[in-house]
Amino acid sequence: LMIWNELKWVPSEKQLAQFIHLQELLKEWNKKTNLTRLVDGDDFWIAQVYDSLLPIQEDLQNPKLSHKFIDVGSGCGFPGLAIAIAMPHSNIVLLDSSSKKTTFLKEASKEIGLNSRITVLTERAEAAGKEALYRGQFDYAIARAVAPATVVAEYLVPFLNSKGQALIYKGSWDETEQQILKKALVELNADIRNTHKFSLPDSRGIRNIIRITTTKKCPNQYPRSIGKPKKQPLGY
Numbered sequence: 001l002m003i004w005n006e007l008k009w010v011p012s013e014k015q016l017a018q019f020i021h022l023q024e025l026l027k028e029w030n031k032k033t034n035l036t037r038l039v040d041g042d043d044f045w046i047a048q049v050y051d052s053l054l055p056i057q058e059d060l061q062n063p064k065l066s067h068k069f070i071d072v073g074s075g076c077g078f079p080g081l082a083i084a085i086a087m088p089h090s091n092i093v094l095l096d097s098s099s100k101k102t103t104f105l106k107e108a109s110k111e112i113g114l115n116s117r118i119t120v121l122t123e124r125a126e127a128a129g130k131e132a133l134y135r136g137q138f139d140y141a142i143a144r145a146v147a148p149a150t151v152v153a154e155y156l157v158p159f160l161n162s163k164g165q166a167l168i169y170k171g172s173w174d175e176t177e178q179q180i181l182k183k184a185l186v187e188l189n190a191d192i193r194n195t196h197k198f199s200l201p202d203s204r205g206i207r208n209i210i211r212i213t214t215t216k217k218c219p220n221q222y223p224r225s226i227g228k229p230k231k232q233p234l235g236y
Contacts, residue, residue: 003050006201009060011086018085018112019049025108026076033100036076046204052079052144053086054198055167055209064089067139070159072125072152075101077108079144079169084114093138095121095128125155126223136161136217144169147230149177149210150184154229157188158218165193166212173197173208181210184235189216 004010011019026039038047059065066089071080074094084092094105102122109118121128128134141156141164149168156166173195185191193211200207223229 002201003045007050007053007057007060009053009057009086015085015088018114019082021112022077022081022085022108025104025111029104029107033104042202042204046200046202048078049082051169051200051204051207052082054207055079055142055169055196055211056083056087056140060086063087066090068137068161069093069140069142070095070134070138072141072143072155072159073097073147074105075144077105079142081105081108081112081114081118083142084109084118085112091117091119093119093121093134095123095125097122097124124226126226126229129155129158129223134159139164140167141165142167142169145171148233149173149181150233150235151229153181153184153188153190153212154223154234157185157190157212157214158223160190160214160218162214162217164214166190168210168212170208170210171206173210180235182235184233185212187234188214188218188222190214190218 023044070093072095074080074096080094099122102120105120109115138159141159143152193213196209198207
């Protein structure tokens with residue numbers, strides 16, 4: 001598959017089998033509950049798997065790395081499940097407030113043989129970000145297409161440890177959004193480390209990755225109470 005060349009990484013036989021198993025589970029579950037339309041062929045391999053692994057390309061070169069990830073708004077498991085398969089020594093929390101989604105995530109983790117490294121949490125990000133078990137605990141907090149970037153940043157930054165990074169996956173990204181996010185991050189004691197623009201193979205469009213690091217501890221008032229980050233986004 002050309003996607004592996006693009007990533008400069010090749011999955012082991014076991015990992016490839018796990019990706020294929022995940023695809024089969026998605027197809028099966030999709031018949032009874034609509035999880036995602038992207039389950040066939042390149043829809044799965046490019047728009048889901050490749051897209052999920054893009055921002056961790058460098059880490060993929062070192063499979064022994066043992067990171068702690070939290071995937072916020074994990075949905076049907078991208079990027080979280082894909083990263084769990086690709087990084088066999090990492091631990092991942094998959095967080096989603098929809099029990100329909102988390103039921104699938106639990107089942108899929110078990111079926112693919114990942115449940116020793118995956119925790120599935122049915123909760124809102126605003127609540128989980130306040131809990132001692134999760135706050136300040138992660139090397140990576142990630143979210144793909146959940147909400148505007150400033151809202152997502154308020155969900156993600158509280159989860160980061162002092163060296164952690166938040167990764168926001170976006171389609172389009174422009175200077176205005178960049179400025180609003182910068183302003184919001186001042187409140188969260190964080191900073192844009194860099195933004196990276198990729199073209200997905202097979203003319204699947206543009207993918208922007210916004211990488212955020214903390215400058216000091218996130219103030220205790222963040223994340224604000226449930227619904228607040230969306231209703232009154234920071235940075236405006």
